Amino acid sequence: MPDVLKAPLVVEFPFTRSLGPVQRAFFTGLREGVVLGARTTAGRVLVPPAEYDPDTAAELHDLVPVAATGTVTTWAWNHAPRTGQPLARPFAWVLVRLDGADTALLHALDAPGPDDVRTGMRVRVRWAAERTGAITDIACFEPYDGPPEQPAAHTGEFENPVTGIVAPARLDYTYTPGRAQSDHLESLARRKIVGERCPSCRKVYVPPRGACPTCGVATGEHVEVGPRGTVTTFCVVNIKARNLDIEVPYVYAHIALDGADLALHARIGGIPYDHVRMGLRVEPVWTDGARHPDHYRPTGEPDADYDTYKELL
Amino acid sequence: MTRQIAVVAFAQSDHRRTTDELSEVEMLMPVLHEVLARTGLRTADIDFTCSGSSDYLAGRAFSFTMTLDGVGAWPPVSESHVEMDGAFALYEAWSRLLTGEADTALVYAYGKSSPGPLRDVLTRQLDPYYLAPLWPDSVALAALQAQALLDAGDTDEHALAAIGARSRADATANPHAQLAGPVPRGDHLVRPLRTGDCPPIGDGAAAVILAAGDRARELCARPAWIRGLDHRIEPHSLGARDLTDSPSARLAAERAGAFERPVDTAELHAPFSSQEVVLRKALRLGDEVCVNPSGGALAANPVMAAGLIRIGEAAARVHRGASDRALAHATSGPCLQQNLVAVLEGDPR
Amino acid sequence: MSKEPVAVVGIGQSKHAAARRDVSLAGLVREAAQRALDDAELGWADIEAVVIGKAPDFFEGVMMPELYLADALGAAGKPVLRVHTAGSVGGSTALVAANLVAARLHGTVLTVAFEKQSESNAMWGLSLPIPFQQPLLAGAGGFFAPHVRAYMRRSGAPDTVGALVAHKDRRNALKNPYAHLHEHDITLEKVMAAPMLWDPVRYSETCPSSDGACAMVLTGRAGAARAPRPPAWLLGGAMRSEPTLFAGKDFVSPRAGRDCAADVYRQAGITDPRRDIDAVEMYVPFSWYEPMWLENLGFAEEGEGWKLTEAGVTALDGDLPVNMSGGVLSTNPIGASGMLRFAEAALQVRGQAGEHQVPGARKALGHAYGGGSQFFAMWLVGAEPPER
Known part of the structure; x- marks a missing residue:
């Protein structure tokens, strides 16, 4: 089998998360070294504090401090930590019921090995050296054999409360375009624009996506189209798009290549932007090192008659 | 009187670790053709179409819009999509048929887990404030649940290993399975779970056709009648739940009528061996019930399709007379947070 | 077997803004849901199932957020469905919820849709770079502007x-x-003076990016009888989809939109939509889509929709008011935008639309669309229950 075309696809964003009142108090508390729970009308103390009671859906606002010590309710030994996890060395995932809480918090436990961890063991919070108001202000838990710590009374009101967190997230994918698009891309490398014909309706799709979308069957027969085509419609772009190094204004057009049964999208160059019109005949301009035509330019032919392309509009 | 609706056809891909030579629609389309061919229906004969998939698996927004190309949605079709496992798409389609507005439905689901780091991708399902920033992966969460079961004395490592071994042995009879035959228990992935307790990661697609009443009898010699179908969710926080139990699965089963009469077969969507233990207890399945004859999710777990496949596998057994009353289950979310139960029956023979 | 008639007895929406920095994701959704419950004078325990919708999960960076939102939606022990049909999702979500009532699976259902676009950046979420493909050359407006030009060419509409x-x-x-x-200081001159971002589309003719949520409580005949305020009755609802791109696709007047409207009108017994429908709330992300949809939905002949707009027919005091709420052009939390249209239609026939009420509105159409003008969802609601 020939090598499959593939490329990295990175999905990454630093999400900005605004917080509700309970979360604001909880994260500000962590920054200040205080763990707060949310008390339900039934008197249960939820840690981490839910904004809404899982049992009754009631909005929660009664915040109470709990201890930074607690008991492991279950655990799992993670010998190969993954990116982003709390510790880079082997650790135990734990659910910990803090003293004074009725529910358990998920975090990491720093322990020498799995033989040092058991359900029911006592642990306490190890605070992060620098705290910003986030769940990661708890660096992890650590084994603890002292008495339960007594939480200091606290109202849940703080100076300079945290109002939001930034949650960066990056996932690394490998993108593969599939059979039909790979064939098309391979042709582009030879500066040929090749579409595929539907065996049922005989329409030619460029770029091909592997299926005729109206017939629901695989396309396969390669058909070279263009290189010339007709501008069916367009707009003049006056705003610079992010990550796109094109001087504005420029024309973004739908182009029906000769022999294709639908239009593809591309930029028009080689003509003042305000001279571009529907029906303009164009051809691709290739540049070295680029996979796709850089843009399309006028061929100098007479404009196509509206009736010849209105079905492709 | 409630309208009687049945699964009349099922098809699935051969599930594989990667399908990188195929786009999603190229992977899905043969499955759609196969399920339609089983009934002789064409897209134009289908009254309602519903699919399940996830943008996060592929790493691309609106990925489902491109797979619609495989349906041939022209003239336009009555169609919907859930960002859930296909089993929930089946639920939506079933509810449409119940109203009498549609007599036939095509349900499909697909998932390519191979392009991304699945364990990390699934961390994005978690509470974005308290959990997701810690990147607790899907295996770690299942391991916490498994340890809770061990602590409670609900299972032991040998019993877990036996579940994996039985599933892969049964999968030898399933030509679509990704992992079949003798599979070593392997090393701990996240202790107490070993590689053998975990599902294979892979790509796949599945499709089902539903039909109502006499239409179902025309399309299938022995329709798998949906006697009940229900789904329920639990609170999200793992520390607020009893991980050794699945009250939502039990409630769904109750509402689906699963406890009214014994089932002979159960297809459970238990990606981890330990989760079969939880589900058997919650669903009151005794040793006399044939559990996961297909090999279950331990043999093939194309995320977003694996739940629909459970319904399809259970239905296929009814179709061929290997079951008279089967339970099918699908799950979503960390540690079985959300559960769906279907009860399928064949006409008396 | 007959269907259960479906009534809207509670409607709520959040305050919409570019960034709702005062609430979490759950808080935003909850604001709308709680208002819907309050409107219906129901509690969380009265809700039997929840149907939630939103557009791509990348917007907030939470995969299948309904799992995390289960607690905020009072859903523990209940069924939750999550719908995603691109821009039409708010409408589809309401229709899926309505179907659960119609099928008599549940007596009272909460349906919610939301988007909190400020968590990321809408353009990032909509156009994740895909290897080997040409980057989207024109931004969101650039995708739609060529179709607007095609409409202008076809219809001969003046560019005003x-x-x-x-x-x-x-x-x-x-x-x-x-x-x-x-x-507050908007004038036609200011709209006209705005820069042409994507000629022929001005900046002032594009939708904003919003944080927002919308929710409705749907119930059957018995629930409607107990409702404290007049219900809106579902008289017809439909979804239609066609492929993203195909040979012969009409981007100006997609067949899926026409077919969807025809189905709704058939169910509701509408023979002349222009005469029979009192108010329309349609999904207009770029201003020119109003005349385009007027034609697509059968309110005007092909090429004639702009004449209704120009004559003031679609104004709040016209005889076919369109987008009484201010529409998508004034509020656009993408995942919720469709449901906001459906909710506005329901508000109108309940007589609950406040200052933007169309006096005496008895039948109103809510319309949503999405993807490459390919997914359509619509409902027609009335002040009177369906006959039968």
């Missing part, structure tokens, strides 16, 4: 029509306290 729509909708938004944009 888009500005008329934008002016009308922004003026309507001033009467809607929940709307994102409140441009």
Whole structure:
């Protein structure tokens, strides 16, 4: 089998998360070294504090401090930590019921090995050296054999409360375009624009996506189209798009290549932007090192008659 | 009187670790053709179409819009999509048929887990404030649940290993399975779970056709009648739940009528061996019930399709007379947070 | 077997804004849901199932957020469905919820839709770079502007029509306290003077990016009888989809839209939509889509929709008011935008639309669309229950 075309696809964003009142108090508390729970009308103390009671859906606002010590309710030994996890060395995932809480918090436990961890063991919070108001202000838990710590009374009101967190997230994918698009891309490398014909309706799709979308069957027969085509419609772009190094204004057009049964999208160059019109005949301009035509330019032919392309509009 | 609706056809891909030579629609389309061919229906004969998939698996927004190309949605079709496992798409389609507005439905689901780091991708399902920033992966969460079961004395490592071994042995009879035959228990992935307790990661697609009443009898010699179908969710926080139990699965089963009469077969969507233990207890399945004859999710777990496949596998057994009353289950979310139960029956023979 | 008639007995929406920095994701969704419950005078325990919708999960960076939102939606022990049909999702979500009532699976269902676009960046979420493909060359407006030009060419509409729509909708938004944009000093001149971002589309003719949520409580005959305020009755609802791109696709007037409307009208016994329907809330992300949809939905002959706009027929005091709420042009939390249209239609026939109420509205159409003008969802609601 020939090598499959593939490329990295990175999905990454630093999400900005605004917080509700309970979360604001909880994260500000962590920054200040205080763990707060949310008390339900039934008197249960939820840690981490839910904004809404899982049992009754009631909005929660009664915040109470709990201890930074607690008991492991279950655990799992993670010998190969993954990116982003709390510790880079082997650790135990734990659910910990803090003293004074009725529910358990998920975090990491720093322990020498799995033989040092058991359900029911006592642990306490190890605070992060620098705290910003986030769940990661708890660096992890650590084994603890002292008495339960007594939480200091606290109202849940703080100076300079945290109002939001930034949650960066990056996932690394490998993108593969599939059979039909790979064939098309391979042709582009030879500066040929090749579409595929539907065996049922005989329409030619460029770029091909592997299926005729109206017939629901695989396309396969390669058909070279263009290189010339007709501008069916367009707009003049006056705003610079992010990550796109094109001087504005420029024309973004739908182009029906000769022999294709639908239009593809591309930029028009080689003509003042305000001279571009529907029906303009164009051809691709290739540049070295680029996979796709850089843009399309006028061929100098007479404009196509509206009736010849209105079905492709 | 409630309208009687049945699964009349099922098809699935051969599930594989990667399908990188195929786009999603190229992977899905043969499955759609196969399920339609089983009934002789064409897209134009289908009254309602519903699919399940996830943008996060592929790493691309609106990925489902491109797979619609495989349906041939022209003239336009009555169609919907859930960002859930296909089993929930089946639920939506079933509810449409119940109203009498549609007599036939095509349900499909697909998932390519191979392009991304699945364990990390699934961390994005978690509470974005308290959990997701810690990147607790899907295996770690299942391991916490498994340890809770061990602590409670609900299972032991040998019993877990036996579940994996039985599933892969049964999968030898399933030509679509990704992992079949003798599979070593392997090393701990996240202790107490070993590689053998975990599902294979892979790509796949599945499709089902539903039909109502006499239409179902025309399309299938022995329709798998949906006697009940229900789904329920639990609170999200793992520390607020009893991980050794699945009250939502039990409630769904109750509402689906699963406890009214014994089932002979159960297809459970238990990606981890330990989760079969939880589900058997919650669903009151005794040793006399044939559990996961297909090999279950331990043999093939194309995320977003694996739940629909459970319904399809259970239905296929009814179709061929290997079951008279089967339970099918699908799950979503960390540690079985959300559960769906279907009860399928064949006409008396 | 007959279907259970479906009634809207509670409607709620959040205050919409570019960034709702005062709430979490759950808080935003909850704001709308709680208002819907309050409107229906129901509690969380009265809700039997939840149907939630939103557009791509990348917007908030939470995969299948309904799992995390289960607690906020009071869903523990209940069924939750999550719908995603691109821009039409708010409408589809409501229809899926309505179907659960119609099928008599549940007596009372909460349906919610939301988007909190400020968590990321809408353009990032909509156009994740895909290897080997040409980057989207024109931004969101650039995708739609060529179709607007095609419409202008086909219909011969004067180029002022888009500005008329934008002016009308922004003026309507001033009467809607929940709307994102409140441009108190808006004038037609200002709309016309705005820069042409994607010629022929001006900046002032494009939708904003919003944080927002919408929710409705749907119930059957018995629930409607107990409702404290007049219900809106579902008289017809439908979804239609066609492929993203195909040979012969009509982007100006997609067949899926026409077929969807025809199905709704058939169910509701509408023979002349222009005469039989009192108010229309349609999904107009760029102003020119008003005349385009007027034609697509059968309110005007092909090429004639702009004449209704130009004649003031679609103004709040016209005889076919369109986008009384201020529309998508004034508020656009993408995943919720469709449901906001459906909710506005219901508000109108309940007589609950406040300052943007169309007096005496008895039948109203809610419309949503998405993807490459390919997914359509619509419902027609009335002040009277369906006959039968």
